[in-house]
Amino acid sequence: MAIIEVDQLMKEFKVAKRETGFLGAMKSLVKREFYTKHAVKDVSFTVDKGEMVGYIGPNGAGKSTTIKMLTGILVPSGGTVKVNGIVPYENRQANAKNIGVVFGQRTQLWWDLPTIESFELLKEIYQVSHSRYKENMDTFTEILGLDEFINTPVRQLSLGQRMRADIAASLLHDPPILFLDEPTIGLDVVAKERMRTFIKEINKERDITVILTTHDMEDIEQLCKRMVLIDHGQKVYDGEMAVVKNRFGKIRTLVVDLEQHSKPLTLEKAEVFKEEAGKYWIRFNREDISASGVITQITQTHNIKDLTVEEPEIESIISRIYQEGFDGVEQPIPVKSGS
Template sequence: MPIIEVNNINKDFMVAKRETGFLGSVRSLFKREFIKKEAVKDISFSIEKGEMVGYIGPNGAGKSTTIKMLTGILVPSSGTIKVNGIVPYEQRQKNASNIGVVFGQRTQLWWDLPTIESFELLKEIYQVSDARYKQNMEIYQEILGLDEFLNTPVRQLSLGQRMRADIAASLLHDPPILFLDEPTIGLDVVAKEKMRTFIQEINRERKVTVILTTHDMEDIEKLCNRMVLIDHGQKVYDGDISAVKERFGKIRTLVVDVENGEATFDIVGAEVVKREANRVWLQFNRDEISASELIGRITQTHSIKDLTVEEPAIESIISRIYQEGFEEKLVSV
């Protein structure tokens, strides 16, 4: 049985229409027009226990709105949601003890107090037993290195430290489900890597189901095997990341170092997209010409010093999907 079930949910907001210019804003002080904004349109998906799902979409696509409905903060306009057998907006408090939530942009810790105090307060709020608390704190301290700043007030923590504390805080009560809203936003490379390792570890060791929204495609590539893509409130893709790569990853790039950077290539199915000194980038479609075939053709006329084949990054694939849309037949489930 899936741990999260979402069926045909919609969420509409009434948004005040903004008038432009000074006169417009004066006018809107007295008379406001409201327009209906459909933040989420007929979205359905289900997630099995232990899955790690990337929930992706451009700004304003409806990611946060969906997360807010799953956590019980918002009530859907229509449709049904079940999280661990509970309807989140009907039994919000009960749902809260089953989930951990991290909003990357805002901390849930007590800003002015030493970090350890936030953990102690959350222990009381979630009624975590002393033994469990001690055990969890030991594990998180070790993996996340909380020791170095437990006595520092939260407001003095670096962003990386704060995120580590925040994610540990969200897992104090051993929730089976973890929602991560932009967990790596603003972090440097090292901090991002630490965060990802930790997320992987709790997913593997504790079978925590993770739903994460992010703009960082590396997060998705490294953490998730499934992604749900939404745009303008609608689901455009739901399935394997490898399937997307398969479908959209046919266009590859061959980078060759040749003796003469001015050399011309007249090969069907491949075209030069970039030149830099003696290095040439050739884009080709895997269906029309294979990499070995292409290399063979080049060696007939040029001598190659070095070469690499670049796989398309998931990031560029996704931006292509948003630009070109996704064919219906690819939407699985």
């Protein structure tokens, strides 16, 4: 059953043109010209209850704009959104009770007060019953170790502690849906791991639907079975993470460090896509040629000092989808220099 329905969602912003120079400034005082920026174009998807979806895209792709429309603080320019049966922007406060939101870049806790005070405030804001509040606090304290810092003012918390407090805060009122906007940004490896474990657990134990935006590929790989990729406001891919990995997993990268040489490196069924100070990055399809096949070709003309074969990382896959589109990727690999 779909808990989030997004259909042909659009968002356009009118942006004032800034004219340069003195005359331009004078002109814009009297009459300003605008151009339209399409932040989200015709995006549709549905999310079922209990799903965990990665909403992935480069900076400025329209991720946050979509999330803001789902939370109700932005009104779509076209299309429809429904979150748990409610149209968010029409009924913002009712929608607020159904969602929890965490922004990795900013805190929703009261900066100057001990962490516990913010929790108590949220209890009143969302009218959480005393017993439920206590239950939740106990659970979160246990998993997230909140008791280490519950009496410390938020401004003195480390980023890891702050994020733990923030995610606990977003869940106090038992929302069926959780939006996480870059929840692991800036965290160290241990803190990231802890955060992921927690997200996985609440998704499983409480059947909370999670929508996650992130730039951290580890997050996507570990947390999301499904991912929705958007770029330039448009949906590029929506489907299983595993499919993406399979489909593009055949591409391997070989990095070789060559001795001084004069001849150019020419290869069959493989191509050099980056070169830097005697180091070459070579891309090949595992089905066309094996790594040893590529190496043999190189050794015929050059001496190899060092080499490594890189496993396909989701990161490079995604960056290729960004650059070339989902369908174009399987085509013969276009040569890009220096990228």
